[in-house]
Amino acid sequence: MAGSLMYAIVIGGGRVGYYLSRDLLERGDEVTLVEKDSARAEWLESQLGSIVMRGDGDEMAFLSETGVERADAVVAATGDDEDNLVALQLAKQRFNVPLTIARVNNPANVEIFKKLGVDMAISATEILLNALEPQEPAPVAESPPTAKASQ
Numbered sequence: 001m002a003g004s005l006m007y008a009i010v011i012g013g014g015r016v017g018y019y020l021s022r023d024l025l026e027r028g029d030e031v032t033l034v035e036k037d038s039a040r041a042e043w044l045e046s047q048l049g050s051i052v053m054r055g056d057g058d059e060m061a062f063l064s065e066t067g068v069e070r071a072d073a074v075v076a077a078t079g080d081d082e083d084n085l086v087a088l089q090l091a092k093q094r095f096n097v098p099l100t101i102a103r104v105n106n107p108a109n110v111e112i113f114k115k116l117g118v119d120m121a122i123s124a125t126e127i128l129l130n131a132l133e134p135q136e137p138a139p140v141a142e143s144p145p146t147a148k149a150s151q
Contacts, residue, residue, distance in 0.1 A: 005029045009071045011057030011087050012078030013037075013044045016103055020077060032066050037085060058086040060094060073099040081109050088118045 006029050010021045013035030023034040025048065026124065033048065034057040035041040041054040055062040056078065074091040076084035084102045091097040104110050104123040113121035 001127035007031075007067070007070060009034065009057075009066050009068055009074045009080075009091075011074065011076045011084070012103070013040055013052065014077065014079060014086065017075075017077040018044060018047070020075060025051070034062075034066060058083045058090065060090050063087065063090055063095070066096060068095045071095070071097050073097065073101065075101045075103075077103040079103050079105060085109075085113060085116065085118065088113075089116060090121075092117050 005027065008024055008029055009025070009032045010017045011034045012126055013021075013033050017033060017035070021031050021044075024031045027091050031051050033044060033052050033057060035044055035052060036054065036056045038054060045052045053066055054067055055065070055075075057063060057066075057078070071091070074088060074097050076087045078084055078087075081102075081104055084104070088100040092100050097121075100118050101120040101122065102113050102118045104113055104121045105131070107123040107126040110121045110123050110126060
């Protein structure tokens with residue numbers, strides 16, 4: 001796609017994958033959205049057009065059909081952490097994709113994803129939990145002592 005910012009592959013066409021793909025397209029990026037459920041893929045095609053590929057993003061043979069070797073980024077946004085991890089490890093290790101980003105459903109898996117080579121592991125649960133943490137009040141700057149006026 002001429003003039004595109006990047007080529008991104010989004011694995012998982014649920015709500016997160018759909019909105020991410022739609023917004024990437026709107027900003028001019030080239031996108032392939034991978035969805036293994038046929039009925040869901042058909043609906044996604046009706047909304048987004050021919051960017052949708054039906055298949056399993058955590059299978060190397062299928063992933064190689066997506067043009068992954070030229071992808072700037074792969075985002076795994078399925079509801080299954082194991083599928084997301086496998087897909088991103090394939091993208092990083094077999095196809096040398098420079099940026100891999102995972103939706104992590106179980107916050108306990110964030111560090112595991114990072115240790116196993118995923119560039120960014122994002123847990124909505126962890127983000128929301130952190131937002132609920134009490135915020136430390138900003139330190140109050142002390143005023144310098146004022147000199148007493150002489151009388």
